[in-house]
Amino acid sequence: MTAGKDISLSRDSVADPVAAAADARADQAPPADRHEQASIARQPAPTGPGQAAGRSVFHESARAQVAGAATYVDDIPEIRGTLHAAPILSTIAHGKLLAIDATAALAMPGVRDVILARDIPGDPVLGNFSHDEPVFATGTVQHIGQVIGVVVADTAMQARRAARKVVCRIEPLPAILTVQQAMKAESHVLPPVFVNRGDAAAALKAAPHTLTGTLEVGGQEHFYLEGQVAYVVPQEQHQWLVYSSTQHPGEIQHWVSHALGIDNHAVRVECRRMGGGFGGKETQSGQMAVWAAIAANKLKKPVKLRLDRDDDFMVTGKRHPFSYDYTVGFDDTGRLHGLQLTMAVNCGFSADLSGPVADRAVFHADNAYFLEDVSIASYRCKTNTQSNTAFRGFGGPQGMIVTEAIMGDIARTLGLDPLAVRKRNLYSDEVVAAVSGTVPERRRDTTHYQMKVEDNILEPLLSKLELSARYQSRRQAISTWNAKSPVIKRGIAITPVKFGISFTATLFNQAGALVHVYTDGSVQVNHGGTEMGQGLNTKVAQIVADELGVAFAQVLATASDTSKIPNASATAASAGTDLNARAAQYAARNVRDNLAQFVAGLDHCGAGAVQFAGGEVITPTGKRPFTEVVKLAYANRIQLWSDGFYRTPKIHYDKTTLTGRPFYYFAYGAACTEVAIDTLTGESRVLKVDILHDAGTSINPAIDIGQIEGGFIQGMGWLTTEQLVWNDKGYLATHAPSTYKIPATGDVPEHFKIDLWPEPNREDNVFGSKAVGEPPLMLAISVFEAMRDAVGACRPGNQPVVLTAPATAENVLRALA
Ligand code: MTE
Ligand code: HPA
Numbered sequence: 009m010t011a012g013k014d015i016s017l018s019r020d021s022v023a024d025p026v027a028a029a030a031d032a033r034a035d036q037a038p039p040a041d042r043h044e045q046a047s048i049a050r051q052p053a054p055t056g057p058g059q060a061a062g063r064s065v066f067h068e069s070a071r072a073q074v075a076g077a078a079t080y081v082d083d084i085p086e087i088r089g090t091l092h093a094a095p096i097l098s099t100i101a102h103g104k105l106l107a108i109d110a111t112a113a114l115a116m117p118g119v120r121d122v123i124l125a126r127d128i129p130g131d132p133v134l135g136n137f138s139h140d141e142p143v144f145a146t147g148t149v150q151h152i153g154q155v156i157g158v159v160v161a162d163t164a165m166q167a168r169r170a171a172r173k174v175v176c177r178i179e180p181l182p183a184i185l186t187v188q189q190a191m192k193a194e195s196h197v198l199p200p201v202f203v204n205r206g207d208a209a210a211a212l213k214a215a216p217h218t219l220t221g222t223l224e225v226g227g228q229e230h231f232y233l234e235g236q237v238a239y240v241v242p243q244e245q246h247q248w249l250v251y252s253s254t255q256h257p258g259e260i261q262h263w264v265s266h267a268l269g270i271d272n273h274a275v276r277v278e279c280r281r282m283g284g285g286f287g288g289k290e291t292q293s294g295q296m297a298v299w300a301a302i303a304a305n306k307l308k309k310p311v312k313l314r315l316d317r318d319d320d321f322m323v324t325g326k327r328h329p330f331s332y333d334y335t336v337g338f339d340d341t342g343r344l345h346g347l348q349l350t351m352a353v354n355c356g357f358s359a360d361l362s363g364p365v366a367d368r369a370v371f372h373a374d375n376a377y378f379l380e381d382v383s384i385a386s387y388r389c390k391t392n393t394q395s396n397t398a399f400r401g402f403g404g405p406q407g408m409i410v411t412e413a414i415m416g417d418i419a420r421t422l423g424l425d426p427l428a429v430r431k432r433n434l435y436s437d438e439v440v441a442a443v444s445g446t447v448p449e450r451r452r453d454t455t456h457y458q459m460k461v462e463d464n465i466l467e468p469l470l471s472k473l474e475l476s477a478r479y480q481s482r483r484q485a486i487s488t489w490n491a492k493s494p495v496i497k498r499g500i501a502i503t504p505v506k507f508g509i510s511f512t513a514t515l516f517n518q519a520g521a522l523v524h525v526y527t528d529g530s531v532q533v534n535h536g537g538t539e540m541g542q543g544l545n546t547k548v549a550q551i552v553a554d555e556l557g558v559a560f561a562q563v564l565a566t567a568s569d570t571s572k573i574p575n576a577s578a579t580a581a582s583a584g585t586d587l588n589a590r591a592a593q594y595a596a597r598n599v600r601d602n603l604a605q606f607v608a609g610l611d612h613c614g615a616g617a618v619q620f621a622g623g624e625v626i627t628p629t630g631k632r633p634f635t636e637v638v639k640l641a642y643a644n645r646i647q648l649w650s651d652g653f654y655r656t657p658k659i660h661y662d663k664t665t666l667t668g669r670p671f672y673y674f675a676y677g678a679a680c681t682e683v684a685i686d687t688l689t690g691e692s693r694v695l696k697v698d699i700l701h702d703a704g705t706s707i708n709p710a711i712d713i714g715q716i717e718g719g720f721i722q723g724m725g726w727l728t729t730e731q732l733v734w735n736d737k738g739y740l741a742t743h744a745p746s747t748y749k750i751p752a753t754g755d756v757p758e759h760f761k762i763d764l765w766p767e768p769n770r771e772d773n774v775f776g777s778k779a780v781g782e783p784p785l786m787l788a789i790s791v792f793e794a795m796r797d798a799v800g801a802c803r804p805g806n807q808p809v810v811l812t813a814p815a816t817a818e819n820v821l822r823a824l825a
């Protein structure tokens with residue numbers, strides 16, 4: 009895809025009368041285009057008391073952010089004497105680290121010290137779950153960009169310049185740079201995982217048709233607007249304050265105390281907000297904090313470490329690239345009969361979150377489809393590259409994309425419509441095997457990990473989108489177009505998403521919150537989650553406002569802080585609102601109950617008869633302003649603040665067999681995407697996107713639509729332009745926006761229509777809502793399938809399309825060749 013205006017593939021060049029007529033019809037149908045949709049969604053925040061949840065109140069920081077008044081870590085006024093650290097990077101992918109000569113660096117202006125592994129007072133291995141990553145490389149280096157130490161200087165620029173002057177003598181060793189090399193060398197960060205159901209080999213043998221194929225899918229750089237940063241400030245008596253741009257303040261606290269060899273209680277971590285995290289700050293913001301803390305500890309000064317963009321690319325991990333091999337069996341209708349699938353996951357040099365990421369890919373290899381006889385092998389490969397980590401979808405996208413590619417190729421092979429093949433394979437309550445003797449009845453409703461899909465809405469959701477996006481008539485129009493157009497070919501695809509909500513590690517599905525009511529009636533809420541732009545604080549404040557019956561503007565969400573909520577999970581797995589808004593709701597409910605009991609005593613009624621609404625406390629005999637009640641209650645020594653705690657019900661799963669109910673519920677959606685490709689240059693453009701997405705009863709439709717837009721475009725970037733290229737030495741050549749292309753505003757499709765599925769969550773979740781942070785990213789698989797559809801239109805016969813992701817111009821040309 010190309011952002012420029014002057015490419016051969018202008019929007020006009022792909023217009024045709026049939027589609028134009030169809031567009032005109034669509035323009036008459038409500039709701040019109042996304043701009044209108046957006047204006048409906050973006051009403052101003054209600055200022056008076058009233059129902060806050062369910063309305064599109066502004067993001068709590070929106071005004072401050074556009075005014076430049078919202079504080080990020082690098083905006084915090086620096087304490088006098090603050091020093092700045094910059095990392096010393098390995099220039100070799102794999103080697104013996106023989107000597108480090110810092111003489112030249114130490115002679116540079118402003119340089120205070122060079123901090124190496126010998127300066128770590130605690131454990132030289134990072135305090136993460138897998139415990140396989142050194143804080144600073146010693147003995148060996150394991151990728152280009154691995155951090156050997158940091159230079160500390162008076163300014164960040166001085167530290168960066170000096171870091172380049174540190175001479176590391178490294179004796180190169182053979183490096184493993186690709187997943188194929190790792191598979192061959194049996195180089196793994198963790199043992200493989202196998203999940204089987206039924207008898208895949210027998211099913212494949214008996215299947216009327218089989219197809220064998222491979223797929224390569226690339227990684228993705230997070231490209232958060234605010235790069236990785238930490239600011240560590242020594243406090244009295246060997247205590248520490250750490251400001252970190254992190255999705256997981258508790259993890260920073262643990263890692264810092266582990267590296268300093270001190271108790272968790274001596275480290276307080278604060279994060280007001282991030283300028284994006286996208287999974288890249290779930291664990292990997294910890295290194296910055298640990299490196300800065302070791303320097304601060306040695307020099308007894310506050311130390312800040314902010315990676316510049318190039319270093320951020322070189323040092324931190326990305327989305328895991330995947331490589332797949334499969335054999336699939338199917339019948340004449342396109343229904344699957346057996347699947348054997350191998351996923352080789354490029355984890356980089358250490359485990360980080362690769363285990364759960366690769367597990368989630370296994371869990372999502374079904375996407376929306378019943379896999380009856382299936383055998384999946386997942387290899388967690390170790391390579392001499394950055395350690396790959398969480399990225400929106402957390403392995404889910406990599407699990408789904410291969411199955412969607414298989415669906416597309418089955419359809420091509422049989423000459424069927426891909427949507428028909430997809431529908432044919434959806435989960436349903438159709439009986440597989442009838443009751444016979446002791447064998448219980450089985451239906452097509454249970455996943456390969458033995459979880460029953462109880463809340464399936466995909467059949468009606470897909471049918472609704474098929475109609476509203478006029479899929480059938482557009483497919484007709486596109487074949488007519490393709491028959492006449494020699495150079496520009498078009499493609500269309502509808503793909504569904506079914507994404508499991510909960511951390512797959514059951515223990516993380518817990519949360520805490522604090523609600524404080526002050527004597528003037530204003531409210532503060534604090535919870536264990538973090539704000540990264542996704543609107544978590546806004547949604548939590550909306551829920552708390554309604555619980556107390558006060559105006560949204562009366563509730564203020566404060567910075568995440570490990571001294572307020574201990575042991576909080578990462579804000580991840582899309583579960584931020586599910587977990588923290590419920591905990592906050594319970595905290596607010598406790599305060600409300602205290603007030604209700606107090607007022608019931610005044611009015612001689614039952615506490616259950618007291619209501620909180622519209623800024624008032626209402627009993628059968630009277631009404632009082634909330635602020636009045638709070639003052640009276642304070643005077644009568646009633647507790648005006650409380651904690652709240654929530655743990656997700658129903659979930660459990662066996663880590664050794666990957667079976668059970670890892671997810672509380674599923675979030676669903678589907679997208680219809682139309683693309684055009686230029687068969688001479690390989691360039692492409694996404695022309696039209698229609699999305700129908702299930703956010704349950706939305707707590708904030710504007711924020712949810714924003715998440716759907718952003719998630720889709722980010723997924724589109726992953727599958728089209730965002731290409732990571734390591735050269736044959738293992739050097740990441742695309743380490744800046746000059747060579748690594750995320751979608752620009754010009755890449756947003758001209759027609760981009762988003763509708764919300766109008767049904768509450770069938771499970772008891774806060775406000776009836778569903779998690780929305782990650783699932784929409786996977787709607788972008790429709791872009792990849794539409795591209796494959798367009799490539800397929802260029803060739804005779806019914807053959808599969810072999811397209812590598814991302815579908816760059818080069819990869820499209822290769823697929824056409
Ligand atoms: N939206 C914005 N604007 N910025 C982000 O960094 N991260 C995504 C998603 N949406 C992200 C975002 C990811 S990876 C996750 S897991 C969720 O938000 C986390 O927040 P939530 O659980 O509160 O939805
Ligand atoms: N999603 C996101 N982050 C996680 C998960 C998950 O399922 N498990 C552990 N960290």
Ligand code: MOS
Nearest residue numbers: 287399400580581
């Ligand atoms: Mo999101 S990848 O779970 O931080």
